[in-house]
């Protein structure tokens with residue numbers, strides 16, 4: 001029975017991988033060729049991918065008997081889920097399929113990272129130390145999932161904005177047949193990006209706070225300035241600065257787009273960079289693994 | 294002279310109420326925090342922090358978050374936030390509770406706008422009806438040449454940013470309370486021991502309480518599938534010789550008594566033994582890997598447990614005995630449960646059973662409630678700012694001939710126009726339908 005579930009989980013992972021990968025190519029094909037069929041396929045594939053992604057997460061939950069949020073592999077699955085979920089919501093709500101061409105590659109690259117850097121033994125359900133057995137951890141990661149997903153989408157929007165303004169800035173009125181012509185008007189992209197960040201910022205705050213509550217239960221210290229925590233604070237400050245600069249100095253458009261890129265770089269660094277580049281993770285990093293996202 | 298002094302005060306006030314300073318300070322906090330993640334910090338990794346070059350250590354780079362500079366930065370940020378909040382209070386109040394209907398059509402300057410023609414009274418009733426039904430608070434002014442109104446919905450949304458700003462100051466106050474009051478300590482105790490709270494080792498602060506902690510048992514429990522369940526400590530609080538509280542704690546499930554919180558943070562195996570000296574029998578507990586030692590009274594002999602196999606049926610202990618300051622053990626060996634051995638002809642030693650050692654983090658942090666209050670306010674403020682944006686609709690009716698006239702309606706769209714446009718259109722549609 002367990003082996004069966006295990007196989008099903010593995011299959012879900014590969015279905016998801018295939019779906020997201022193909023989906024990315026169909027998105028590119030769609031903005032390249034403008035064939036409606038391509039776009040349809042892209043959308044269907046992202047839905048198939050999301051379903052498989054959900055299945056992989058739920059199966060992991062059943063196998064491990066706990067929320068699947070306890071090692072890098074599981075968190076990355078949740079991260080991708082968040083990205084695609086937020087993206088699909090925006091595609092549906094704002095009829096903005098062209099965004100997919102810029103968001104799907106993020107999911108794809110994370111999947112590649114999983115495949116290349118994590119052996120099968122890192123991907124299976126592992127025993128977790130007592131410190132990770134906390135319901136706060138679940139809140140912590142669920143909020144991270146949605147806020148990081150939204151930040152990834154705003155990053156995609158930022159790229160679109162910069163591409164479009166780059167094209168239009170060259171003087172030639174945007175080629176009506178070019179790829180860029182698929183993009184909505186500049187100020188629509190810009191405002192959508194602001195909305196997405198406005199949605200995600202409170203969630204990021206909640207994520208940091210639930211992390212602090214959890215740490216306080218586990219170690220009696222709500223904030224210990226460990227690199228993960230600190231980088232999540234830096235990310236938070238970048239987005240806070242984005243919001244304020246926009247409000248007070250009318251930082252819209254190009255500058256705002258760069259800020260979304262900057263902010264997402266900080267998100268990624270908080271997750272990957274801290275684990276792989278920074279020295280001196282402290283003593284309880286062993287019992288407090290990559291999860292302080 | 295007085296004039297000039299006021300000038301300076303005003304200047305400082307102006308600097309501190311500016312968001313430019315706020316953004317610069319936030320940027321600096323981010324920058325300094327980032328630098329702190331590149332240098333090993335003394336509170337997290339004391340060993341590595343000591344290896345960093347002398348200059349950096351002196352400049353505080355290895356304890357960046359507790360340097361005067363960093364605290365100054367936080368302090369300035371708080372002053373900035375307070376000043377800016379005081380400055381903006383009146384304005385927010387007026388925009389929320391003291392809204393004035395527009396005087397003329399030219400006051401309805403807004404991107405989102407509509408004009409409706411109709412008769413004065415029916416239109417007025419319809420506007421009132423529709424706006425009230427949609428949750429707006431309405432103020433109407435009647436003049437000679439018509440009437441005007443202003444209406445607000447989700448008006449608490451206006452307070453979001455102010456609440457977020459104050460919450461940050463509350464958070465910092467909570468953190469200051471935590472660092473200046475309270476204490477942080479650690480105890481490693483075996484099952485069966487009673488420890489006066491003020492005898493444990495503290496890394497910060499002083500312990501003023503005088504109760505004792507009794508450890509009934511310390512267990513490393515496993516699930517049927519072999520995975521670790523949790524570490525459990527059955528403990529009691531003893532005040533003036535009577536037990537006032539007893540509870541089993543585990544990781545993530547601490548116990549708080551009179552402001553002091555006990556967190557299960559680690560666990561070590563141990564063994565309980567009986568020492569048979571010539572004239573007395575002593576029960577002792579030794580911790581695995583030489584975590585503690587036993588010096589038999591009247592001797593120079595030190596006994597440690599080098600390794601313990603904590604099989605409940607068949608515990609085994611590898612022991613070492615040292616004499617005086619000698620670095621080489623004078624006696625080593627293995628002792629099984631129930632077995633008795635002789636130690637250097639001075640005493641006899643019997644291994645009785647396993648005994649757990651529990652590692653408890655002990656803290657008193659009076660600021661923690663203030664920090665949670667700050668967090669709650671921050672979330673409330675952000676929620677109001679981003680998910681509860683207020684919407685203001687205003688309009689002026691100007692009569693032409695007789696009772697006929699034209700109503701110009703607009704909305705102050707604030708920061709985003711998207712959803713507001715839709716909501717406005719719906720209102721206009723409803724008003725027209727009447």
Ligand code: HEM
Nearest residue numbers: 240243247310311312315316373374377454457461675678
């Ligand atoms: C410490 C972290 C800070 C947080 C969490 C924070 C939070 C916020 C939020 C949520 C808003 C509303 C933004 C929006 O609706 O888009 C806001 C607006 C604002 N903030 Fe901050 N802020 C912070 C620091 C500062 C600082 C240091 C200043 C400098 C004085 C400042 C000045 C302002 C001003 C003037 C507004 C405009 C309010 C308005 O017109 O609605 N903030 N802040």
